[in-house]
Amino acid sequence: MINPAIELQTVGPNDRNRVGGKGFSLAQLKRGGILVPNAILITSDTYASYVSSTGLREQILLELSRKDFQDMRWEEMWDASLRIRNMFLKTAIPPELVAQLKRVIASGFKSSAVVVRSSALDEDSGIASFAGLHESYVNVRGIDSILDHIRLVWASLWSDRALLYRQELRLDVERSAMAVVVQELVEGEKSGVVFGKHPMDESQAVIEAVYGLNQGLVDGIVEPDRWVLDRKTRKLVSHATATRNKALVTSREGVSLEPLPAGKLSGAPLNSEEVTEVFLLAFRAEEIFGSPQDVEWTFRQGALYALQSRPITTASPDQRDDKRPWYLSLRRSFENLKALREKIEHDLIPRMVREANALAERDPKALADSELAEEIARRSSIHKRWTDVYWTEFIPFAHGARLFGQVYNDVMRPSDPYEFVDLLRGSELASVERNRMLEEMAASLRADHALAEELRNEDYARCDEDFVRKIEDFLEKFGNIFVGTGSPQQGRKALIKLLLEMTDRGRAKSQSRSGSITLLEENFLSQFEGDQRTYAVELLELGRASYRLRDDDNIYLGRIEAQLFLALQEGKSRIGTRSGIDAANIDAQEVIKALTDVGYTPVSGDAAPPKTKRGFQLTARQILGQPAGPGIATGKARVIAHLSDLMDFRAGEVLVCDALDPNMTFVVPLAAGIVERRGGMLIHGAIIAREYGLPCVTGVTDATLLIQTGDQLTVDGYLGIVIISRENGSSNL
DSSP states (O other), rough: OOOEEGGGGGGOOHHHHHHHHHHHHHHHHHHHTOOOOOEEEEEEHHHHHHHHTTTTHHHHHHHHHHSSSGOHHHHHHHHHHHHHHHHHHHOOOOOHHHHHHHHHHHHHHTTTOOOEEEETTTTOOOOOOOOTTOEEEEEEOSSHHHOOOHHHHGGGGGOOHHHHHHHHTTTOOGGEEEEEEEEEEEOOOOEEEESSSBBTTEEEEEEEEEBBOHHHTTTOSSSOOOEETTTTTOOOEEEOOOOOOOEEEOOOOSEEEEEOOGGGSOOOOOOHHHHHHHHHHHHHHHHHSOEEEEEEEEEEETEEEEEEEEEEOOGGGGTTTTOOHHHTTTSHHHHHHHHHHHHIIIIIHHHEEEEEEEHHSSSSGGOOOHHHHHHHHHHHHHHHHHHIIIIIHHHHHHHHHHHHHHHHHHHHSSSSTTTHHHHHOOOOHHHHHHHHHHHHHHHHHOHHHHHHHHHHOOOOOGGGHHHHHHHHEEEEEHOOTTTSSOOOHHHHHHHHHHHHHHHHOOHHHOOOOOOHHHHHHHHTTTOHHHHHHHHHHHHHHHHHHHHHHHHHHHHHHHHHHHHHHHHHHHHHHHHHHHHOOOOOOOHHHHHHHHHOOOOOOOOOOOOOOOOOSSSSOOOOOOHHHHHHHOOOEEEEEEEEGGGGGGGGTTTTTTEEEEEGGGGGGGGGGSSSSEEEOOOTTTTTHHHHHHHHHEEEEOTTTTTHHHHOOOOOOEETTTTTEEEEEEEOOOOOO
């Protein structure tokens, strides 16, 4: 029988692999005479016993073997992480281990509130900085709740952020293990972090401090005061004051953000003596560990506690490509996400729409060559700026849906880890609105056979004025949906061809599940009372806004991209006419040079080489992906290798693509199912598939290489399997 936990003061010099980086550091601080909260350390052996005895280890490895770990994108990582987290939630700790843990916890804390912190084996090692990638929970009360939160900390070993970081560092996920620190909650009046050496200036040390709990600073929801010290002279260099208006404090269980009392609004959290004391703490920690430390601390009734310590990592040349800060940005706090939603909905999107409309008012055909060159440069700059916004603002906001899903699963413990997605479908997506307008125009053609026949014969001059107006209204609102496939005139013809195909197929409808959604919502909200219910309602609305934007954002960006494409097409057309060369693969900079210098011969970039299979021949007739839309469907494959392939899409085909962009989803009402190389339950293909009730499998490696247009496919959206048959009866791939 293993000993599931050890006390902080009994940790020895060879115990790092038992207690993890954070626990080991706390023990060293205590041994060095620094005041730290009382704590017990749940060992990594306890974690190993739990996952082995319950069969979780095999389930985790199976989950991570669906696709080569190094090929998984962050959406797929999040999906795998959610499924693994749900496994932990649904898998009880064995009774014998529960009894042992209860005895240890009861003897250490009785009824005291605690903090449950992660302490992974490679965490805070100085070799790989895992700060912020695993979970910690503040103000946990009661033995049963502590045990639940220990499981959640164990599950965070497999968080999307941690998996992404392990992938980047090529760490062996199979050897990962987690210890847990169960620490007395020291409810300080003022808290913060001290960097014994400034990460960007080695001659300085830095303190950041806030009123209340440290988590407000760490999560970025409370602005800190900042003090900078010269490490050599030990003299204060500067003090930057914060806008002080709120503090994070304990609530019944957990924490809440509260207005700061009037008496603290104008006063800094630390006085000069406390500033000196915190800097001395940092230098003492540096002596203990032999290197500068990042130390979290708090003051309670005048006593300074160190809560945790980790080595400071600096931006060395080989670390500047470290993506961990971006991974952390994917996990925004609830308060930050609310502020980000306000910014996106009331500032960024309206500006994006206004800019797209302004670009559309200037016709590239009416510009002289020099003016067109300037316009292409301007549109390229605008497109790049908004693409940057997409990655820094819109993509992190997608965590709103993920945060809701995590809370929903924690509270409801559903057998289906994606049950929460049905609750997010509370408002119409822009792509669904666009498809509804297409359906309405197709219905007009269905009711007017003469008009449909005229359009089939390309007799546009005799078209009904009302129908023409609908076409123009659609194009004004959504632009050329076939952007990138030719001129606006070709796009208009392709749109009419699509409408005729929809006419022949019959009306497609997005699924209506309002009754079941209402029941799910009622069941979820009934789990919360008082202020917590208000939080749950706000979280649901935030999740819905995030889910909606996850599908809508590319449509807004696509309108700006369309205007850049129009200007580039006009430039390429002029260059081709003038020089007789094929200008199709000339990039923007070459187009600009050729337009401003008539004698310049542009260099044509090579077309992207066709993708080939990875040097192997598969004989299996089944390929495995991730289940993303329930149902089973059969149909001929239509592989979308280029946007122009969309114009050949036929009703009843299975849409097979590398990544389904929202600007491509207008063909979805025609599809029998969707197969996508890119994986994830919250990517655009999966979202739109669920809206129309289509079977969908995502994360299929080399989908567009293994499947050929015309193959007969069976798409199993329950199991994440695609069965392939060739016309000649062969199933060889």
